């Protein structure tokens with residue numbers, strides 16, 4: 001995405017939250033986003049996950065600019081291309097771990113065939129190391145295990161990009177480390193990862209660490225004005241999004 005801006009209009013004066021964000025995430029790349037509380041990290045993640053649209057700028061994926069797509073198309077892309085993990089686990093308490101993960105496999109046409117569904121669910125649970133807990137309900141699971149179910153649910157559709165907003169906020173350090181590790185491991189299979197966190201140790205486990213300050217993303221050794229030319233990249237190369245090559249971006 002390039003030149004993304006967003007002004008939030010609440011009850012008070014409109015506030016510019018994002019003021020020209022440029023971000024590229026390659027397939028399999030992990031990126032941490034740090035920033036003080038209220039700096040706009042969740043707002044940015046909601047734009048990346050197509051929960052909201054920017055006021056200005058471009059957001060390219062698979063040859064399309066998604067910056068202004070209508071909600072119907074956004075909803076379809078959201079479930080097909082993105083996996084979401086939040087601070088709260090949002091598990092359905094009357095369903096088992098496997099059933100919670102399977103919920104993500106409901107699509108516009110209904111359920112996947114049962115055989116395929118089972119295989120995909122078990123694979124996702126196995127990926128996060130809790131296949132043996134498939135039949136447990138959330139009340140029987142620890143916080144870390146519940147969050148791993150949530151990560152499995154996010155991964156089961158094999159998303160292009162995993163978006164995690166403070167996924168360890170409700171966990172102790174050791175459990176949080178485990179959750180970060182299972183998400184990072186997912187990038188080995190080509191899934192991009194954007195981790196919003198306040199935890200610098202978790203951020204350091206990502207390939208790239210960026211900070212959202214005054215509405216723009218900067219790398220640690222960059223001043224905000226330098227962000228258009230990220231290290232090793234020419235200005236045009238920051239126009240890519242997951243699955244994109246810079247050459248695919250319209251001039």
Ligand SMILES: Nc1ncnc2c1ncn2[C@@H]1O[C@H](COP(=O)(O)OP(=O)(O)OP(=O)(O)O)[C@@H](O)[C@H]1O
Pocket residue numbers: 008009010011017035036037038039040041042043044
């Ligand atoms: N719907 C909204 N309407 C108006 N203002 C909003 C809205 N959503 C968020 N804000 C404000 O926008 C700013 C950015 O919020 P955001 O949640 O993106 O920050 P954040 O960096 O994720 O914060 P935190 O680290 O505390 O989660 C905050 O000042 C917040 O109060």
